[in-house]
Amino acid sequence: EAQVTQNPRYLITVTGKKLTVTCSQNMNHEYMSWYRQDPGLGLRQIYYSMNVEVTDKGDVPEGYKVSRKEKRNFPLILESPSPNQTSLYFCASSSQSREQYFGPGTRLTVT
Amino acid sequence: GESVGLHLPTLSVQEGDNSIINCAYSNSASDYFIWYKQESGKGPQFIIDIRSNMDKRQGQRVTVLLNKTVKHLSLQIAATQPGDSAVYFCAENQGGTYKYIFGTGTRLKVLA
Numbered sequence: 443e444a445q446v447t448q449n450p451r452y453l454i455t456v457t458g459k460k461l462t463v464t465c466s467q468n469m470n471h472e473y474m475s476w477y478r479q480d481p482g483l484g485l486r487q488i489y490y491s492m493n494v495e496v497t498d499k500g501d502v503p504e505g506y507k508v509s510r511k512e513k514r515n516f517p518l519i520l521e522s523p524s525p526n527q528t529s530l531y532f533c534a535s536s537s538q539s540r541e542q543y544f545g546p547g548t549r550l551t552v553t
Numbered sequence: 554g555e556s557v558g559l560h561l562p563t564l565s566v567q568e569g570d571n572s573i574i575n576c577a578y579s580n581s582a583s584d585y586f587i588w589y590k591q592e593s594g595k596g597p598q599f600i601i602d603i604r605s606n607m608d609k610r611q612g613q614r615v616t617v618l619l620n621k622t623v624k625h626l627s628l629q630i631a632a633t634q635p636g637d638s639a640v641y642f643c644a645e646n647q648g649g650t651y652k653y654i655f656g657t658g659t660r661l662k663v664l665a
Contacts, residue, residue, distance in 0.1 A: 473651050475653070482561075483657065484655045484656055484657040485597070485642065487652060490652070500652060501652075501654075540585055540587075540651075541602060542599065542653070544596030544597045546595060546596050547596050
């Protein structure tokens, strides 16, 4: 089944403790992206990647890092999480057609 | 999940009626537009897209209209069903980039 998977689905952590949210797709898509979703603000793009070893900032990249060492994986790294990064995170992938497929989401709480 | 929909505008329609959800986009250089449906606890799901060289595109029970003059996008759902209840987002994209801008969404409630 074609899908985008994210892990973990739920995470509660404390300020400053480094964490990684994994994202994997099995559709051989070139493009992958991370979004955060907050009430009243919709989805905002954090980082995106056009292909292996090619990444670029979205609208809200501060406090996040990404890497794209393999085509199928695009992890999101929070080196020192803060409470304002409490949010619902989505990973997405697409081919050249630009139709994005989204993962199920990761709900992160930073206390 | 539910919490992201707390402050959204809501459209309530009777089952069987047609629904129209509107969206204003921001970038006149955007040339690709998408509508997504998001059910509670799930990620956004692609519904239909349209490129800027078109004014209208039809899918199964859905139609997207694009008015570039006023930067307006609409999604029409025919014969709305209970399973259509969800939050609907529009998104815009400028060709040659992979930057997407999403609208804040509209909650559609289908009344039995």
